[in-house]
Amino acid sequence: MLKYIQTLVCVAVLAAVAVSCKSGDTDVRDAARENLENQAVQPVTTPQDPNVQAPAVPAGPTTTMTFAETTFDFGTVAEGEMVSHTYKFTNTGTETLVLSDAKGSCGCTVPKWPREPIAPGKSADITVEFNSKNKAGKRNQKVTITANTNPPQSFIYLTGEVTGDAAAQTPAITQ
Numbered sequence: 035m036l037k038y039i040q041t042l043v044c045v046a047v048l049a050a051v052a053v054s055c056k057s058g059d060t061d062v063r064d065a066a067r068e069n070l071e072n073q074a075v076q077p078v079t080t081p082q083d084p085n086v087q088a089p090a091v092p093a094g095p096t097t098t099m100t101f102a103e104t105t106f107d108f109g110t111v112a113e114g115e116m117v118s119h120t121y122k123f124t125n126t127g128t129e130t131l132v133l134s135d136a137k138g139s140c141g142c143t144v145p146k147w148p149r150e151p152i153a154p155g156k157s158a159d160i161t162v163e164f165n166s167k168n169k170a171g172k173r174n175q176k177v178t179i180t181a182n183t184n185p186p187q188s189f190i191y192l193t194g195e196v197t198g199d200a201a202a203q204t205p206a207i208t209q
Contacts, residue, residue, distance in 0.1 A: 093182075094129070094132075094182060095129040095182070096127070096129065096182050096183055096184045097125055097126075097127025097128065097129040097130065097131050097154070097182060097183060098125075098126045098127040098183055098184075099123050099124065099125055099126065099127070099131055099181060099183055099188065100123060100124050100126045101121055101122070101123045101188070101190060102121070102122045102123070102124075103121065104121075104188075104189065104190050104191065105190070105191040105192075105193060106119040106121070106190075106191070106192055106193070107193045107194055108164070108192060108193070108194035109194050109195070110194060110195045110196075110197060111166055111194065111195075111196055111197070112166075112196070112197055113166055113167065113168070113169065113170050113196050113197060113198050114166060114167045115166050115196075116163060116164070116165055116166070117163070117164040117166065117192065117194070118161060118162070118163045118164075119161070119162055119192060120159045120160070120161045120162075121159065121160045121161075121162065121190050122157055122158075122159055123157065123158060123159075123160065124155070124156070124157045125152045125153065125154050125155065125156055125157075125158075126154075126155075127154060127183075128154050129154065129182070130151045130152065130153055130154065131151065131152040131153075131154075131181060131182065131183070132151050132152075132181060132182050133147050133148060133149075133152075133179060133180070133181045134180045134181060134182075135178075135179070135180040136160060136177060136178070136179045136180070137177065137178050137180075138162070138175065138176070138177050139175055139176040139177070139178075140175070142164060142165045142166070142167070142169060142175070143162060143163070143164050143165075143175040143176075143177060143192065144162070144163050144164075144165075145160055145161070145162045145163075145177045145179075146160065146161045146162075146163075147160045147179070148160075160177070160179065160190065162175075162177055162190065162192055164192050166196040169196050170196050170197065170198035171195065171196060172193075172194075172195050173192070173193060173194055173195065173196055174191060174192075174193050175191065175192040175193070176189055176190075176191055177189065177190045177191070177192075
């Protein structure tokens with residue numbers, strides 16, 4: 035009888051320990067989950083200087099610019115290919131056109147724009163290069179041009195699709 039009671043007490047103690055450990059794990063899991071939510075890794079951002087503004091619009095009178103096309107569809111290219119397109123624009127206003135900035139939507143889209151003033155009635159080009167490396171899928175790359183126009187910003191776009199590397203998409207079969 036004593037053996038039976040000792041066995042019963044041991045089973046009860048083990049059951050109590052097992053139940054208390056599981057509830058303890060839940061507390062630990064909840065604490066870890068909360069810690070991850072509160073201290074999740076955030077993307078690195080460079081501190082913004084409140085004195086630094088967006089590209090300055092050139093001072094003086096405003097004018098107008100007209101693009102022959104604002105969107106270029108490059109179709110379908112393989113990942114890693116470079117796409118380049120030249121956008122032609124004309125100063126259609128009565129004042130000299132001054133571009134102060136041209137910026138791609140990401141580092142993969144790089145515009146080359148004229149730094150010299152463009153006289154009324156004259157034309158110039160902006161060449162945009164898009165590096166499709168690691169950019170698989172449908173793309174809509176935007177370039178923002180800042181000038182002495184109203185509104186001060188104009189937009190041109192590169193659109194198309196980048197197909198991924200077939201070798202990277204097909205899993206290797208190993209045995």
